[in-house]
Amino acid sequence: MRNRLPAGLAPAVLAVGALAIVVLPLVGLVQRAPWSTLGRDLRAHDAFTALRLSVVTSLGALGVSVLFGVPLAWVLARRVFPGRALVRALVTLPMVLPPVVGGIALLYAFGRQGFAGRILYDVTGWRFVFNTSGAILAETFVAMPFLIVTAESAFRSMDRRAEEAAATLGARPAYRFRRVTLPAVAPALAAGGALTWARALGEFGATITFAGNFSGTTQTTPLLVYLDIESGNEATALALSLVLLAVSLVVLVGLRDRWIGKV
Amino acid sequence: MRIRLFRLGVPAVAAVLLVSACGASTKSSSSTTTGAPSTTASTAGAMSGTLNVFAAASLTSAFNNAKTTLTAANPGLNLTYNFAGSNTLATQIQQSAPADVFASADPKNMQTLVTAGLVETPVTFARNKLRIAVAAGNPKKITGLADLAKPGVTVVLEAQGVPAGDYTRQVLASRKITVTPKSLETDVKSALAKVTSGEADATVVYQTDVAAGGSKIQGVTVPDADQPQITYPIAVVKATRNHAAAQAFVDSAVSGDVQKALIAAGFAPPQ
Numbered sequence: 408m409r410n411r412l413p414a415g416l417a418p419a420v421l422a423v424g425a426l427a428i429v430v431l432p433l434v435g436l437v438q439r440a441p442w443s444t445l446g447r448d449l450r451a452h453d454a455f456t457a458l459r460l461s462v463v464t465s466l467g468a469l470g471v472s473v474l475f476g477v478p479l480a481w482v483l484a485r486r487v488f489p490g491r492a493l494v495r496a497l498v499t500l501p502m503v504l505p506p507v508v509g510g511i512a513l514l515y516a517f518g519r520q521g522f523a524g525r526i527l528y529d530v531t532g533w534r535f536v537f538n539t540s541g542a543i544l545a546e547t548f549v550a551m552p553f554l555i556v557t558a559e560s561a562f563r564s565m566d567r568r569a570e571e572a573a574a575t576l577g578a579r580p581a582y583r584f585r586r587v588t589l590p591a592v593a594p595a596l597a598a599g600g601a602l603t604w605a606r607a608l609g610e611f612g613a614t615i616t617f618a619g620n621f622s623g624t625t626q627t628t629p630l631l632v633y634l635d636i637e638s639g640n641e642a643t644a645l646a647l648s649l650v651l652l653a654v655s656l657v658v659l660v661g662l663r664d665r666w667i668g669k670v
Numbered sequence: 671m672r673i674r675l676f677r678l679g680v681p682a683v684a685a686v687l688l689v690s691a692c693g694a695s696t697k698s699s700s701s702t703t704t705g706a707p708s709t710t711a712s713t714a715g716a717m718s719g720t721l722n723v724f725a726a727a728s729l730t731s732a733f734n735n736a737k738t739t740l741t742a743a744n745p746g747l748n749l750t751y752n753f754a755g756s757n758t759l760a761t762q763i764q765q766s767a768p769a770d771v772f773a774s775a776d777p778k779n780m781q782t783l784v785t786a787g788l789v790e791t792p793v794t795f796a797r798n799k800l801r802i803a804v805a806a807g808n809p810k811k812i813t814g815l816a817d818l819a820k821p822g823v824t825v826v827l828e829a830q831g832v833p834a835g836d837y838t839r840q841v842l843a844s845r846k847i848t849v850t851p852k853s854l855e856t857d858v859k860s861a862l863a864k865v866t867s868g869e870a871d872a873t874v875v876y877q878t879d880v881a882a883g884g885s886k887i888q889g890v891t892v893p894d895a896d897q898p899q900i901t902y903p904i905a906v907v908k909a910t911r912n913h914a915a916a917q918a919f920v921d922s923a924v925s926g927d928v929q930k931a932l933i934a935a936g937f938a939p940p941q
Contacts, residue, residue: 520868536869537824537852619853619864620829637758637856638831639782 433652440649441642448646453622457631458650461608464539464627468546468607469600472554476603477596480558481584495559502552509548510616517544518617541618542625546607553606557599561592598662605658609651717915718746722768724759725751726775726833726902727857728798728875729932731882733773736922736931743927747915755857756780757831763788763907770910771919773902775876776833780903792903795923797938799897800837801877802890803865810871812890815842818849818872826861826870829854834861837898838874845896862887876900878936901940 441448449455483495501509517524517535527533535541565588573587589596611629618625620634628647635644717740725733730753737749752759752769756779763769763783772789774780775798783789804812810823818825827849828835835854842849852870855861858879864870866886880889904923906916922928924940933939 514867514869518867518869537826619826619869620855621851621853625853634829634856637755637761638829639757639761639764 436648436652440645444642445646448642449650451643453626453631454643454647456623457626457628457647460623460626461628464542464546465604465608467543468550469604471543471547472551472603473600476551476554477558480555481562484559484562498555499552501549506549506610506612507616510545510613513545513548513613513617536617537619537621537625539624542614542627545613545617546610549610549613550603550607554599554603557595557602558592561595565591601658601662605655608654717744717918719912719915720748721770721912721915721919723749723751723771723773723919724763724769725753725773726756727753727859728775728834728879729753729773730859732878732932732935732937735934736928739927739931755828755832758856769907770912770916771904772907773904773923775902776836777901777903779833780905789905789907792905793920793924794901794940795904795929796902796932796940798876798878798900798902800841800874800892801880802872802892803862803875803880803883803887804872804890805865805868806886806888808888812872814890815845815847815892815896819847824871825849825851826853826855826864826873827851828858828861829856832857834858834875837900840898841892841896881936
């Protein structure tokens with residue numbers, strides 16, 4: 408039996424409108440790109456440094472997110488405690504908070520005069536601002552929620568019977584987690600991790616507000632794109648934008664719908 | 671079924687593109703000025719209509735103070751400012767941003783627009799001097815440019831292409847002082863904000879910025895012998911739709927209400 412099309416032209420036109428909103432800017436980017444000088448533009452003033460720094464900071468943010476986010480996701484999924492809903496809301500907040508607001512908030516907490524940063528600085532001399540660790544912290548702040556949300560969903564929806572079977576066979580909690588739970592949620596964690604990494608890679612507002620802007624230390628690729636466009640270095644900005652666009656596409660195509668709901 | 675979808679999709683896409691194309695053509699700004707609007711000299715000042723002034727960040731206080739005087743004398747005037755680093759503003763004007771007047775913190779950024787044929791002949795309307803800005807109380811005991819290179823002093827400067835940053839680097843190079851800034855900010859105001867917030871110990875801005883900086887900032891003098899020639903040019907943007915008001919603003923900046931506000935803020939006259 409053939410499916411019948413939905414009645415009317417309206418849904419199709421509106422759908423195409425949505426597509427246009429998303430696709431036309433990408434077309435604009437691609438058709439203005441300096442394809443012939445791409446290699447040279449990417450090696451030009453600070454571009455390669457920014458790319459390398461972005462890789463370092465985004466992987467660092469992913470690492471921190473996994474280290475702290477997965478255990479939190481597990482606690483949220485498996486333990487019932489008062490205020491759990493509030494905790495869940497709080498860790499999801501950076502996803503909707505404007506990133507520059509996040510940067511300002513980070514300043515007031517971890518800046519040199521911030522209530523936590525001040526103690527850190529006085530005791531250890533360590534500072535996040537103007538430091539690569541600050542860029543990693545800013546990226547973690549905005550990206551970790553993606554991992555927590557994906558991981559919690561995976562922990563909730565996995566089949567618990569394998570864990571129970573392992574428990575009855577005498578496996579300790581740590582062993583169960585490592586050999587039964589983690590492999591079961593690994594695909595979802597990989598998807599969440601890819602999203603987290605991509606979000607960290609693209610972070611701008613929190614980084615420039617909190618960490619600062621200096622080549623090699625805190626000037627990640629999005630910052631350099633912004634500054635280059637501001638000061639008329641269009642070619643480098645476009646070349647870097649293309650790289651970021653290509654990376655984002657690869658991540659999304661690689662995920663192939665996995666992150667939307669299917670685990 | 672596939673063919674039916676396709677036949678529906680093609681006109682849909684065409685419809686969207688047509689609508690967007692129609693919208694685009696009416697927005698394209700003409701590059702020729704449409705002539706002066708009817709200047710009804712109903713008040714003492716002849717400025718009326720909308721005026722967008724793109725001005726270097728260091729002009730913020732002075733121009734805002736001037737706005738009060740100008741709008742009081744010219745009730746028909748709707749004056750708006752866009753303050754940012756001069757290089758940012760020059761780029762925006764090259765991208766057809768709707769500016770009527772451009773006031774730059776250095777001749778270099780103005781020259782970019784002169785070469786591109788986007789502004790009328792510029793005139794110098796103010797001069798300024800560099801000044802080191804430190805936190806009130808000067809906890810790091812900074813007495814001059816050489817102290818900026820001391821270990822343990824966190825310095826931020828302005829980015830490449832921002833006049834204050836370029837002037838500072840010029841002076842440091844001529845004095846053979848090597849300063850490694852911890853961050854390069856997009857304009858003098860954000861550099862100053864880093865010192866106000868306590869993240870940086872010092873930055874170099876204009877003396878007018880230190881004056882406008884409030885109680886959390888104090889200044890350290892840069893000797894006149896080290897000062898570069900800092901001249902601010904101003905020009906009418908050729909694509910302006912309010913040529914009369916734009917020209918009047920430029921004239922006022924050279925010698926009028928705007929010039930008075932500049933002097934009050936600590937700028938030197940154009941000479």
